[in-house]
Amino acid sequence: MKLERTERRRRRHKRVRKRVSGTADRPRLVVFRSSKHIYAQLVDDNSGRVLAAASSLEKINVVTGSSSHRKVDIAKGVGERIGQRALEKGISSAVFDRGGYKFHGRVAALADGARQAGLKF
Numbered sequence: 001m002k003l004e005r006t007e008r009r010r011r012r013h014k015r016v017r018k019r020v021s022g023t024a025d026r027p028r029l030v031v032f033r034s035s036k037h038i039y040a041q042l043v044d045d046n047s048g049r050v051l052a053a054a055s056s057l058e059k060i061n062v063v064t065g066s067s068s069h070r071k072v073d074i075a076k077g078v079g080e081r082i083g084q085r086a087l088e089k090g091i092s093s094a095v096f097d098r099g100g101y102k103f104h105g106r107v108a109a110l111a112d113g114a115r116q117a118g119l120k121f
Contacts, residue, residue, distance in 0.1 A: 013100030020097050021045045029082070029094040029114065029121060031107055038075045038106050040082040040114075042094060052089055054081040075106035079113025086119050093120040 003011075022028030027042040039055040056074045058081070086094065094114075101107045114121075 009100040076113035079110035083117025
């Protein structure tokens with residue numbers, strides 16, 4: 001039986017979540033990607049709290065130019081924003097949870113943006 005794309009992603013995500021867990025000192029950086037937007041959250045799994053969040057729904061300054069509104073550039077801006085918010089709250093390192101998505105394109109750009117902002121994972 002052929003599984004739908006979202007069901008395959010959810011199965012991969014469950015497999016990753018068996019091993020990846022966030023704490024207050026080192027929260028889990030969760031990525032969710034829809035067809036239009038990308039979302040990132042820092043989650044403390046012990047208490048079940050979201051410590052910081054950022055998404056492409058917010059107004060994000062990206063590099064001006066002809067390709068400045070590409071989804072990859074916007075994802076990098078979201079990564080920088082989540083990295084800044086983490087550092088403001090005193091969080092310097094996190095565990096990256098790619099949410100069952102392949103680590104390329106928008107997901108990798110978000111991770112690069114968070115690293116450039118100073119978040120370690």
